[in-house]
Amino acid sequence: MSAIRNTGHAAALVAAVVFASACKPRAAGLATTGVILPVATSTVAVDALQPLRDFESARRASADFAHFPASDATLGSDPYALHRVTVSDPTVASPSARLPQFVGLLRGSSAIVALDASLREIARLDAPSSASSMAITKTGDIFVAGELSHAIQRFRFTSGDLRLDGSIDLPDVRAIRGLASGPEGVLYVVEEHDSRLLTLKLGAEEGASVGDRGSRPPHISFRRSDAPIGHGPLRIARVGQYVLVDCFLDHAIVVRRVDAGGLPVARGEVRIVHDGPIWGFDAIEIPKEGAGPPGLLVAAGGVEDHPLDRTEGSFGFIDSFVYLYRVQGSSVTRLAAVNVSALGLITPKAVHLSLSQNGSFDLIALAYGSDKWARLEWSHEPEANVEPRISTYPCPPGSASMEPIGDGSFAVANPLLDAWVHLSSTDGGKAEIVHVRDSKSNGRSVDSRMGEALFFTSLMAPWDKSDGRLSRFACETCHFEGYVDGRTHHTGRGDIRATTKPLLGLFNNKPHFSRALDPNLTSVADNEFRVAGAKSDRDPWFTVSPKDIPWILEFGVSDEAWTPVHLRRALMTFLMDFSPRPNPDVLGREAWSKVERRGAEVFRDRCESCHSARLVTDDPSTRVPFEGWEPLVLAREGPIVWARAEYEKTGVEPYVNENGARVVSLRRLFKKYPYFTNGTAKSLQALLDRVRYGETSFFHDRAPEGTALRSLTTREKEDLLAFLDLL
Numbered sequence: 118m119s120a121i122r123n124t125g126h127a128a129a130l131v132a133a134v135v136f137a138s139a140c141k142p143r144a145a146g147l148a149t150t151g152v153i154l155p156v157a158t159s160t161v162a163v164d165a166l167q168p169l170r171d172f173e174s175a176r177r178a179s180a181d182f183a184h185f186p187a188s189d190a191t192l193g194s195d196p197y198a199l200h201r202v203t204v205s206d207p208t209v210a211s212p213s214a215r216l217p218q219f220v221g222l223l224r225g226s227s228a229i230v231a232l233d234a235s236l237r238e239i240a241r242l243d244a245p246s247s248a249s250s251m252a253i254t255k256t257g258d259i260f261v262a263g264e265l266s267h268a269i270q271r272f273r274f275t276s277g278d279l280r281l282d283g284s285i286d287l288p289d290v291r292a293i294r295g296l297a298s299g300p301e302g303v304l305y306v307v308e309e310h311d312s313r314l315l316t317l318k319l320g321a322e323e324g325a326s327v328g329d330r331g332s333r334p335p336h337i338s339f340r341r342s343d344a345p346i347g348h349g350p351l352r353i354a355r356v357g358q359y360v361l362v363d364c365f366l367d368h369a370i371v372v373r374r375v376d377a378g379g380l381p382v383a384r385g386e387v388r389i390v391h392d393g394p395i396w397g398f399d400a401i402e403i404p405k406e407g408a409g410p411p412g413l414l415v416a417a418g419g420v421e422d423h424p425l426d427r428t429e430g431s432f433g434f435i436d437s438f439v440y441l442y443r444v445q446g447s448s449v450t451r452l453a454a455v456n457v458s459a460l461g462l463i464t465p466k467a468v469h470l471s472l473s474q475n476g477s478f479d480l481i482a483l484a485y486g487s488d489k490w491a492r493l494e495w496s497h498e499p500e501a502n503v504e505p506r507i508s509t510y511p512c513p514p515g516s517a518s519m520e521p522i523g524d525g526s527f528a529v530a531n532p533l534l535d536a537w538v539h540l541s542s543t544d545g546g547k548a549e550i551v552h553v554r555d556s557k558s559n560g561r562s563v564d565s566r567m568g569e570a571l572f573f574t575s576l577m578a579p580w581d582k583s584d585g586r587l588s589r590f591a592c593e594t595c596h597f598e599g600y601v602d603g604r605t606h607h608t609g610r611g612d613i614r615a616t617t618k619p620l621l622g623l624f625n626n627k628p629h630f631s632r633a634l635d636p637n638l639t640s641v642a643d644n645e646f647r648v649a650g651a652k653s654d655r656d657p658w659f660t661v662s663p664k665d666i667p668w669i670l671e672f673g674v675s676d677e678a679w680t681p682v683h684l685r686r687a688l689m690t691f692l693m694d695f696s697p698r699p700n701p702d703v704l705g706r707e708a709w710s711k712v713e714r715r716g717a718e719v720f721r722d723r724c725e726s727c728h729s730a731r732l733v734t735d736d737p738s739t740r741v742p743f744e745g746w747e748p749l750v751l752a753r754e755g756p757i758v759w760a761r762a763e764y765e766k767t768g769v770e771p772y773v774n775e776n777g778a779r780v781v782s783l784r785r786l787f788k789k790y791p792y793f794t795n796g797t798a799k800s801l802q803a804l805l806d807r808v809r810y811g812e813t814s815f816f817h818d819r820a821p822e823g824t825a826l827r828s829l830t831t832r833e834k835e836d837l838l839a840f841l842d843l844l
Contacts, residue, residue, distance in 0.1 A: 165681075165682065166639055166643060166682075166685075168682060169639040169642070169643075169682065169685055169686055169689065170637065170639045172686060172689070173637055173638050173639050173689060176693060177624070177625075177733075180624070180625075180693075182625050182732040182733055182739065182756055183732055183749070183756050184754060184756070185624075185625070185696055185754055185756055186696065186754060187696055187697065187698055187699045187753060187754050187755075188599075188621065188694060188695050188696045188697070188698060189224070189225060189247055189265075189698045189699065190225070190557075191561070191694050191696075192225060192561070192565075192569070192694065192695075193225050193532070193535040193553075193557055193558045193561055194223045194224075194225045194226040194228075194535050194553045194555050194557040194558045195223060195224035195225035195226070195532040195535065195557075196221055196222070196223055196224075196517070196530040196531060196532055196535065196536065196537055196553060197221075197222050197223070197224035197248070197249050197517055197518070197530055197532055198221065198222040198248075198249065198250065198251050198517075198518050198530055199219055199220075199221045199222075199518055199519070199520050199528055199529070199530040199537070200219065200220055200221075200251055200253050200259075200520055201218075201219055201520045201521075201522065201528065202218050202219065202220055202253065202257065202259070202274070203218065204218050204274040204277055218231060218232065218233060218234065219231070219232040219233075219234075219236065219520065219528055219537075220232070220251070220253075220259055220272075220279070221530055221537065222244065222248040222249060222250075222251055222261065222530075223241075223244075223248065223553065223555075223557075224247055224248055224249045224263075224532065225247075225532075225557050225558075226553075226555060226557050227243065227244055227245065227246045227247060227248050227263060227265075228241050228242065228243060228244050228248065229241070229242050229244040229248060229251075229259070229261055229272060229279070230242075231274075231279045232537060235539075235549075235551070236528060236537040236538075236539055236549075236551040237551060238553070240278065240279050242272065242279060242280075242281060244261045244263060244270060245261060245262055245263030245265075245266035245268050245269070245270055246263045246264075246265035246266045246704070247263040247264040247265040247266070247698070247699075248261055248262070248263040249262070249263060249264055249293075249294065250262045250263075250293060250294060250295050250296040251296060252296035252297050252298040252304065252305075253298070254298045255298075255300055257273065257274070258271050258272075258273060259271065259272040259273065260272075260285075260296055260298065260304060261296075262293040262296050262306065263293065264292050264293060264294060264309070264698075264701060265292075265698075265699055265701045265704055266293070266701075267286060267287050267288050267289075267290055267291070268284050268285065268286055268287070269284065269285040269287065269293070269296070269304070269306070270283070270284050270285075270334070271283035271284065271285075271334075271337065281334050282334055282335070283322060283334050283335050283336070283337045284334050284335075284336060284337065285304075285317065285336070285337050285339060286336065287306075287315070290306070290308050290311075290313075290315065291308065291309075291310040291311070291701040291702055292308055292309040292310040292701050292787070293306055293307070293308055293309075294307055294308070294309045294350060294351045294352070295307040295350065295351060295352045295353035295362070295363075296353065297353045297354050297355045297360070298355065299355045299360075299375065299379040300379070301318075301375075301377075301378055301379030302318065302319050302379070303316055303317060303318050303319065303378070303379035303380070304316075304317040304319060304339075305317075305353050305355060305360060305381075306353075307346065307350035307351070307352075307353045307362055308350070309349060309350060309351065309787070309788070310701065310702070310787045312345060312346060312347060312348050312349065312350060312364075313343050313344065313345060313346060313350075314343070314344050314345075314346040314350065314353070314360075314362060314381065315341060315342070315343050316341070316342045316344075316379070316380050316381060317339040317340070317341055318339055318340040318341075318342075318378070318379075319337055319338075319339050320337070320338035320339055320340065321337075321338050322335040322336070322337055322338070342380060344381070344383060346362050346364060346371060347362070347364030347366075347367040347369055347371055348364055348365075348366035348367045348603065348790050349364060349365040349366030349367065349603065349788075349790065350362050350363065350364050350365070351363050351364075351365045352397065352398065354398070354399070354400060355375075356400045356401065356402055356413060357402030357411060357413070358374055358375055358402070358411065359372055359373065359374055359375065359400070359402070359413055359444075360372075360373050360374075360375055360381045361373075361398065361400055361413075361415065363395055363397070363398055365394055365395065365396075365597065365602075365603065366394075366601070366602075366603030366790045366791075367390070367603065368390060368391045368392065368393055368394055368395060368419075368603060368604075369388045369389060369390045369391070369395070370388070370389040370395060370398055370415060370417060371386060371387075371388050372386060372387040372388070372389070372413065372415070372444055373385075373386045373387075385447060387444055387447060387448075387449055389415065389417070389442055389444075389449055391419055391420070391422045391440075392422050392423060392424055393419060393420035393421065393422060393423070393425070393435070393602065393604060394419055394420055394597060394602045394603060394604075395417050395418070395419035396418050396419055396420075396464055396465065396466040396485075396597070397417070397418045397465065397466040397467055397468050397518075398415060398416060398417040398418070398468060399415075399416050399468050399469050399470040400413050400414060400415045400416070400470060401413070401414050401470050401471065401472060403443070403498065412443060412444055412445040412446075413442075413443070413444040413445075414441065414442070414443055414444075414452075414470060414478070414498075414499070415441070415442045415443075415444055415470075416439065416440070416441050416442075416468045416469075416470040416480050417439070417440045417441075417442070417468065418437070418438075418439050418440075418457075418464075418465035418466060418467075418468045418482055419437075419438060419440065420435050420436070420437065420438070420594055420595075420602075421434050421435055421436045421437070421438050421456070421588070422438065422440075422454065424606065424607065425595070425604060425606040425607065426586060426607065426609075427606065427607060427608055427609035428607065428609045429586070429609070429652070430609065430648075430651055431587075431648065431651035431652045432588055432590060432594075432595075432648070432649075433586035433587065433588060434586055434588060435588045435590050435594050435595065436456050436457075436458035436459070436583045436588045436589060436590070437456075437457050437458045437462060437463050437464055437465055437484070437486070437589075437590070437594070438454055438455060438456055438457060438458075439453075439454075439455045439457050439462075439465060439468065439480065439482045439491075439493065440453065440454050440455075441453040441454075441470075441480065441499055443499075450501060451501065452499045452500065452501050452503075453493075453499060453501075453503075453504075453505065455493060455505070455507070456583060457482060457484070457491060458583040458588060458589040458590070459583040459589075460489065460491055460507065460509050461484075461487055461488070461489035461509060462482060462483075462484040462487055462489045462490065462491055462509075463484050463485070463486030463487040463574070463575050463589060463590060463591050463594070464484060464485040464486035464487075464573075464590075464591055464593050464594060465482040465483060465484050465485070466483070466485045466516065466517055466518070467481075467482070467483040467485075467516045467517060467518050467519040467529065468480065468481065468482050468483075469481040469519055469521060469527070471521070476496075476497060477494055477495060477496050477497070478494070478495040478497075478498065478499055479492060479493070479494050480492070480493040480494075480505070481493075481519070481521075481527065483512065483516035483519055483527070483529065483540075484512075484514060484516060485514060485515055485516055485517060485533070485573065485574075485591075485593070486514060486573055486574045486575055486590070486591035486593060486594070487514055487574060487575050487589075487591075488511055488512060488513060488514050488574075488668055489509050489510070489511060489512065490509070490510050490512045490516070490540060490546075491507060491508065491509045491510070492507070492508045492509075492510075492542065493505040493506070493507050494506045494507075494508075508542070510540070510542055510545070510546030511545075511546045511548070512529075512538070512540050512546065512548050513531065513533075513534055513536075513538060513548055513550060513668045513671060514533055514570070514573070514574045514668065515531040515532060515533025515534050515536075515573070515574075516529045516530075516531055516538070517529075517530050517531065517532050518530045519540075522539075524541075525541065525542055525543070526539060526540060526541040526542070526543075527539070527540045527541075528540075531550075533569065533570065533573060533574075534550060534552065534671050534672075535552060535553050535557075535558040536550050536551055536552045536553060536671070537550075537551045537553070538550050538551070539551075550671060552671075562690065563672055563673050563674055564686060564687045564690040564691075565687070565690045565691050565694050566672035566673070566691075567669065567672055567674065567679070567684070567687040567691075568687040568688045568689065568690045568691025568692065568694075569691045570669065570672065571684065571687060571688045571691070572591070572592045572593070572599075572620075572688065572691055572692075572695075573591055573592065573593050574591050575589060575590070575591055576661070576666070576669075577591075577592070577645060577646055577649045577650070577688070578590075578646070578649035578650035578653055578657075580650060580653040580654070580655045581649070581650060581652070581653045582652070582653065587652050590649075592620065592645070592649075595617050596617065596619070596620050599619060599620050599621045599695055600619045600620075600621065600785075600788045600789070601616070601617040601618065601619055601788065601789055601790075602617050603617070603790060603791065604616070604617050604796075605791065605795065605796030608773070610773075611771070612771060613771050613772075613773055614771075614795055614796070615631055615773055615794050615795065615796075616789075616791060616792075616793070616794060616795070616796040618630060618631065618781070619697070619782075619785075619788070619789065620692070620695065621695050621696060621697045621698075622695070622696055622697045622758070622782060622784060623638060623641065623692050623695070624638065624692065624693045624695075624696070625732060625733045625734065625758055626734050626758050626760060626782050627734060627735055627762065628735070628762055628779065629641050630779065631773045631774075631778050631779055631781070631794050632773045632774045632778075632779070634774075638689045638692055638693070639685070639689065641689075641692070642685040642686075642688045642689045642692070643685055645688065646658075646681075646684075646685065646688075657681075658681045659681060659684075660678045660679060660680055660681060660684075661678065661679045661684060662677075662678040662679070663675075663676055664676070696754070697755065697784050697785050698785070699753045699754070699755065700755050700784075700785055700842075700843065700844070702842050702843055703750065703751045703752070703753075703755065703843055704753065706751045707751065708747065708751075709747055709750075709751075709840075709843075710839070712835070712836055712839045713836075713839045713840050713843060715832075715836040716835075716836035716837045716838070716839045716840025716841070717743070717746060717747075717750075717840050718836075719829075719833045719836050719837050719840070720837060720840055720841075721743050723808075723810060723815070723829070723833075723837075724837075726815075727761065727765055727767075727780045727815070728759045728760055728761075728780060728783050729759070729760065729761040729780075730742075730743075730746060730757050730759065731757070731758055731759075731760070731761060732756055732757060732758065733758070734758050734760045734761050734762050734780075734782075735761075735762035737761075741757060750843050750844065751843070755784060755785075755844065757784075757844075758782050758784065759782055759783035759784060759844055760779075760780045760781060760782040760783070761780050762779070762780075763779075763780060764776035764777040764778060764779060764780075765777045765778065765780055766778075767815060767816055767817040767818070768816040768817055768818040768819035768820060769793045769794050769795055769797075769817050769818050769819075770795070770818075770819060771795070773794060778794050781794075783841065783844045784844055785844070786801060786841055786842075786844060787842070792804050793817065793818065797818070798818075801838055801841060802834070802838065804817070805829055805834045805837060805838070806828075806834070807820075808828065808829050809826040809827065809828060810826060810827060811824065811825060811826050811827070814826070
């Protein structure tokens with residue numbers, strides 16, 4: 118879309134609002150107003166995006182990038198996980214009296230909360246930092262872990278009150294993303310940083326008990342077994358005699374049987390592999406008739422199992438799908454692949470599979486990126502090519518996890534709305550929204566909230582289609598939680614392929630993306646609207662009204678229409694707030710180790726000329742001298758970008774630009790797999806193994822033969838890996 122409009126700026130804004138009330142086309146089940154600005158009679162040509170550039174410049178000039186907060190501290194309380202429990206009612210004389218209740222995790226507030234049956238908060242306790250995973254044992258113990266903590270904490274209900282009652286310390290474990298429990302007294306842990314599956318056989322307690330008020334919680338002893346599992350493990354479940362792990366960056370669900378002690382066995386594992394990420398899964402065990410092991414039905418929500426195609430200037434073959442598989446022994450059979458984008462569901466992260474009392478199989482899918490949920494029903498055990506009966510219902514977007522209540526309704530954790538939601542299929546679909554009221558959620562601007570919705574839902578391109586190669590999607594379809602999807606996709610330009618890049622930390626990292634053709638966030642925002650709806654046959658310069666999309670009222674917006682300029686400003690505001698989350702490897706640290714310091718020195722001498730220690734990539738004056746690195750590297754914000762605005766040719770071909778590629782940021786490398794623009798380095802060790810350098814040259818790959826180039830020594834690589842872990 119051209120950035121130049123033949124209209125005065127004031128006329129542009131007025132025209133957007135006036136024409137919004139006169140022209141209201143509707144499409145694809147989502148009522149939104151589309152506006153094409155008329156040509157004004159004014160002879161003064163004014164760039165309609167200039168107010169956004171002025172806004173960006175003012176925000177940039179006032180920003181303290183040395184202390185810019187990490188986004189986990191600024192984007193709300195983030196209700197992230199939810200489980201149903203039953204607890205004794207201390208107000209009733211009968212000891213058998215039980216009350217339904219829920220426990221939930223607030224990722225942004227690092228808290229565990231107890232909720233009553235109506236999802237109102239009745240208690241809150243501190244939990245491991247960035248609490249995001251929870252497991253409940255058969256005895257009712259609640260184990261909680263956070264991405265930014267080495268500890269797993271145990272909580273229990275005692276006399277009706279939720280209390281901390283034990284902890285497990287794992288000092289070498291970073292970025293825990295999933296927990297599950299087994300009946301053998303085992304706890305399963307998946308760690309994103311080192312891509313490990315840990316099995317903890319829980320033992321005796323050491324220290325005080327829950328009844329000793331004011332004392333520290335007891336340490337829980339355990340025996341530990343570690344095993345590699347795959348890149349980016351996010352979710353884990355124990356189902357019958359199986360453990361299942363979603364290895365997000367490998368686009369795989371790994372299925373392993375457990376032995377008599379509950380330990381997963383790698384021999385004979387089965388992998389369900391897609392060409393693209395899997396956002397969520399569920400499974401139930403199906404007994405096999407006669408001799409032999411039982412099988413599994415596995416439901417998954419993920420992107421279309423097809424290579425991403427950008428050859429027509431848009432994003433092709435990235436619809437959201439729900440899949441159903443049967444796993445039997447070593448065989449995997451796909452039973453269903455349903456395009457739920459065509460039904461109005463985008464990025465279904467929350468899926469639930471069940472066998473009803475009448476013998477039917479139900480698959481529930483809740484969308485994060487759109488305002489629908491769906492029930493898929495099979496009257497008997499599903500078979501390949503047997504179509505389910507499908508029903509869809511309205512709901513607010515943002516469903517991250519769900520818990521069935523038992524009456525056909527669901528309790529939902531919704532980070533987008535900072536709310537708990539009760540969903541029902543009765544009365545045509547009913548949603549009761551209970552917002553989390555705390556300082557984390559109350560302090561956000563309406564613009565930032567609307568920008569988050571534009572990023573994580575289909576609001577940026579509400580008229581997209583899902584016919585053929587066309588797709589209905591959100592930014593998160595390719596940028597899970599703002600980071601990457603593990604893909605190396607065809608760019609649509611010649612034979613150039615490129616890995617997905619994180620969209621966090623753009624504010625101080627311009628120009629943007631590998632080709633560096635977006636000089637600022639104003640350009641990014643305008644181009645994203647254009648590209649997102651490129652094949653929708655609608656002008657990307659449109660207006661949105663709460664009258665058409667009522668759920669945006671949940672962000673505190675007024676009844677006024679949002680003009681094209683205001684929508685772009687909202688997206689920019691969110692991207693400014695969307696800074697990288699803290700590195701779990703630096704929290705609580707005050708000094709580098711000897712190995713890390715040596716690695717910093719190698720980095721200074723070999724790498725920093727390109728990956729500059731700048732706070733703002735296009736401002737050389739923000740470069741931090743070596744003696745100032747340590748406190749900033751170990752700061753929670755990790756503010757150094759480790760990049761600069763220029764292009765380089767370092768042998769990583771084909772080049773995305775005739776001048777090479779933008780020097781990429783090195784922040785949070787463990788979340789960026791695979792490496793290099795072309796995705797050919799499958800580990801940081803492999804990346805360093807390819808390095809060749811001379812007095813005036815440096816090659817990441819394809820170093821010319823016959824030149825006097827040197828390699829990094831084994832010790833230099835070990836030291837560098839230790840330092841890179843901190844960035």
